[in-house]
Amino acid sequence: MTTRTIQPATVKKTLVVKASQAKCFKVFTDGIDRWWPKTHTVGETPLKRAVIEPREGGRWYGVSEAGVEDPWGDVLAWQPPARLVLAWRINGRFKPDAAVHTEVEVVFVDLGDGTTRVEFEHRGLENLGEGGDAARAAMDGGWSLILGQFQTAAEEP
Amino acid sequence: MTNALRKDVAFAALADPTRRQVFERLADGPRAVGELAEGLPVSRPAVSQHLKVLKEAGLVIDRPEGARRVYQIDPQGLGQIRAWLDRFWDAALAAFAAEAERPDDDADETGEDAPR
Numbered sequence: 186m187t188t189r190t191i192q193p194a195t196v197k198k199t200l201v202v203k204a205s206q207a208k209c210f211k212v213f214t215d216g217i218d219r220w221w222p223k224t225h226t227v228g229e230t231p232l233k234r235a236v237i238e239p240r241e242g243g244r245w246y247g248v249s250e251a252g253v254e255d256p257w258g259d260v261l262a263w264q265p266p267a268r269l270v271l272a273w274r275i276n277g278r279f280k281p282d283a284a285v286h287t288e289v290e291v292v293f294v295d296l297g298d299g300t301t302r303v304e305f306e307h308r309g310l311e312n313l314g315e316g317g318d319a320a321r322a323a324m325d326g327g328w329s330l331i332l333g334q335f336q337t338a339a340e341e342p
Numbered sequence: 343m344t345n346a347l348r349k350d351v352a353f354a355a356l357a358d359p360t361r362r363q364v365f366e367r368l369a370d371g372p373r374a375v376g377e378l379a380e381g382l383p384v385s386r387p388a389v390s391q392h393l394k395v396l397k398e399a400g401l402v403i404d405r406p407e408g409a410r411r412v413y414q415i416d417p418q419g420l421g422q423i424r425a426w427l428d429r430f431w432d433a434a435l436a437a438f439a440a441e442a443e444r445p446d447d448d449a450d451e452t453g454e455d456a457p458r
Contacts, residue, residue, distance in 0.1 A: 202442045204443050213442075216441060219441050222434055222437060310427065
């Protein structure tokens with residue numbers, strides 16, 4: 186019997202950032218801790234730090250206030266300043282789960298006028314329903330509230 | 343049911359391996375209970391039970407076809423999960439852009455770490 190995978194559409198985002206390609210890559214990776222939402226975390230205690238190790242095969246993880254490392258995934262492609270692919274191994278409950286394989290790809294295109302087009306996609310979302318722990322009750326309704334507050338704060342001049 | 347709650351239920355529904363198998367079979371196209379039960383190591387009533395859970399989770403829909411009931415995947419089901427991620431990345435990338443566009447303190451283009 187052939188099994189066909191159910192494929193939710195890839196999440197795609199494109200934005201133009203008023204910063205150089207090199208700076209965009211650097212802020213996205215080395216500087217992830219400066220922008221990654223700390224309002225919610227995969228750990229038991231609040232997120233203190235987010236890290237992407239700067240090499241292919243490097244780890245992508247969060248460190249909680251309690252000092253615990255939570256593995257989020259790893260670096261699949263490291264091509265500064267143009268491209269980054271990360272494995273996102275976080276299940277539907279926002280818990281680390283090595284059995285989950287989804288991919289986040291970020292491409293930075295130099296537009297030549299000091300701005301950069303960031304092409305983002307998160308694909309393989311059909312895999313979110315897999316993994317032993319993947320499936321029980323996920324995020325609570327508070328999430329949308331938190332994200333709303335976050336967005337307001339982020340958009341302040 | 344709120345969207346968030348509905349998504350929780352969808353994840354829960356797919357946690358069970360047999361139920362996921364039933365769900366994956368429906369990816370090949372609409373099926374009746376009897377067809378779904380063929381080749382699965384569970385009884386037909388068990389398949390019906392799984393379908394009930396999948397239906398309540400918003401993952402499958404059913405319709406009568408003559409004397410039997412045919413089940414198919416509700417394309418909106420996994421969409422709930424996707425919708426959440428879609429919103430999450432909107433917020434995260436907005437924060438990234440704000441950070442990338444922030445003038446560096448003692449700034450160079452490569453964004454060498456400024457003290458913070």
